Amino acid sequence: MGAHIRKLRESEGISQEQLAADAEIPYSSVNEIEAGKTNPTIASLMALSEALGIPLKTLLDF
Numbered sequence: 001m002g003a004h005i006r007k008l009r010e011s012e013g014i015s016q017e018q019l020a021a022d023a024e025i026p027y028s029s030v031n032e033i034e035a036g037k038t039n040p041t042i043a044s045l046m047a048l049s050e051a052l053g054i055p056l057k058t059l060l061d062f
Helices: 002-011 016-023 027-035 042-052 056-060
Strands: none
Touching (some): 002 042, 002 056, 016 042, 027 042, 042 056
16 A cells, blocks of 8 residues: 555655645654555545545545
């Protein structure tokens, strides 16, 4: 899942820091999710999908 989120973020041309700010979640959370060190909560996934401007279904379709 983390690699998929990274791919989507990079396709939008934004940094982890910017994604974290847009999603209103800690940068460390984005970093750990993308690195596969932690599993995101549903709330984090919803915030990330909104920040990326994509439906949650797209975020989960990997």
